Amino acid sequence: MRSHFYMYLHSVFWDISSNLVKVYFEKSLSQDTSIGNYLRLMVILFSLLCCFLLNITPGLAIPVSNNISPSIYSQKSPSVDGIGKVYMGREIARVMGHTGAGWLERPSREVEEAPSKLIAALALKPDDVVADIGAGTGYISLQMAPLLSRGKVFAVDVQPEMLEIIKYLQTEKNIDNVETILATPKNPRLSPHSIDLALMVDVYHELEYPQEMMEKIITALKPGGKVVLVEYRAENPLVMIKRLHKMSQKQVKREMQAVGLKWIETKNILPQQHLMVFTPISRE
Numbered sequence: 001m002r003s004h005f006y007m008y009l010h011s012v013f014w015d016i017s018s019n020l021v022k023v024y025f026e027k028s029l030s031q032d033t034s035i036g037n038y039l040r041l042m043v044i045l046f047s048l049l050c051c052f053l054l055n056i057t058p059g060l061a062i063p064v065s066n067n068i069s070p071s072i073y074s075q076k077s078p079s080v081d082g083i084g085k086v087y088m089g090r091e092i093a094r095v096m097g098h099t100g101a102g103w104l105e106r107p108s109r110e111v112e113e114a115p116s117k118l119i120a121a122l123a124l125k126p127d128d129v130v131a132d133i134g135a136g137t138g139y140i141s142l143q144m145a146p147l148l149s150r151g152k153v154f155a156v157d158v159q160p161e162m163l164e165i166i167k168y169l170q171t172e173k174n175i176d177n178v179e180t181i182l183a184t185p186k187n188p189r190l191s192p193h194s195i196d197l198a199l200m201v202d203v204y205h206e207l208e209y210p211q212e213m214m215e216k217i218i219t220a221l222k223p224g225g226k227v228v229l230v231e232y233r234a235e236n237p238l239v240m241i242k243r244l245h246k247m248s249q250k251q252v253k254r255e256m257q258a259v260g261l262k263w264i265e266t267k268n269i270l271p272q273q274h275l276m277v278f279t280p281i282s283r284e
C-alpha cells in the first residue's frame, strides 16, 4: 500500500518535471528569456524537491524490493510427534501413516467422536460438492456421499495407500459419487471454483505446507463456499491425543486469518473436537 503511494508520488513528480522541461525548451526556442529564466528556476527547484522527497529522506524513499521474502516457516529440533517445522509458533505434526488406517475405522469412533453429529452439522444439500481434504480411509467421505444425491465428494489425500482403501470400500458399499484425488503436500489438486465445502477432519495440524495448501483450497471454493476444520481441543488436557495433534481455537483462528479466512462460528457439539467454520474474507 505504502509503496504504491510512493510510486504514485514519483510518477506525479516525474510528469510535472518533464512538462516543465518541455515548456522550458519550447520557450527557449521562442527566445522569451524572462519566461525561460523563470522556468529554469522551476525545473531546478522541482528536481531538488524530487531528490529530497524520493531519495534522500529515509522515511519517504521508495522501498526497493529484493524479491526475497523471509520464510514463513522455521526449523527446530523435532518433537516426538512433530517434524520440527514451525509455522506461526506451532510445530507441525507428523503425518499419520497409512498403517494407522485401522484406527480411523475403529468401531468405537462413533462413541468417542460422534462423526454422525459432525456430518449432520454440515447441513449438506443434495447438489453440494465437498472436498474431504486428508480423507484417510474415507471414513467421513463415504458417510457424506449418500447425502449428496446430485453432488459428489472429492476424497483428497497425499498417501496413495489411503486412496486405494477408499476405492476398495467405495466398491464394497456400492457408492459411485466419491472421486479420489492424489494431492501433493502443497496442492490438493482441485480445480478453481469447484467445491462448496472444504472439510478437514484431524488433518490441518499435519499439513506440511499449511499456507500453500490453504491458498489453493480457497481458490477451489465456489462463491459462498466454506471451510470447516475439525481439530482435537488443545485447551482441554483431558483430551487424550498427542499434543501436536491437538489445536486451540485461538491458534486455528490466527492461522486462518493469515490466509484470508474469516471465522464464522464454532459448533460445540462434538465430545472432543472443535468444529470451526470459516469463509473467505473477500467473498462475503
Ligand SMILES: C[S@@+](CC[C@H](N)C(=O)[O-])C[C@H]1O[C@@H](n2cnc3c(N)ncnc32)[C@H](O)[C@@H]1O
Residues within 6 Å of the ligand: 095, 096, 104, 133, 134, 135, 136, 137, 138, 139, 140, 156, 157, 158, 159, 162, 183, 184, 185, 186, 187, 188, 200, 201, 202, 203, 206, 207, 208, 209, 213
Ligand atoms: C489423521 S488422518 C484423518 C483422516 C480422515 N480425515 C478421518 O478423519 O478419518 C490425516 C490424513 O491427512 C492426510 N494428509 C496429510 N497431509 C496432507 C496434505 N497435504 N494433503 C492431503 N492430505 C494430507 C494424511 O495422509 C492422512 O490420511
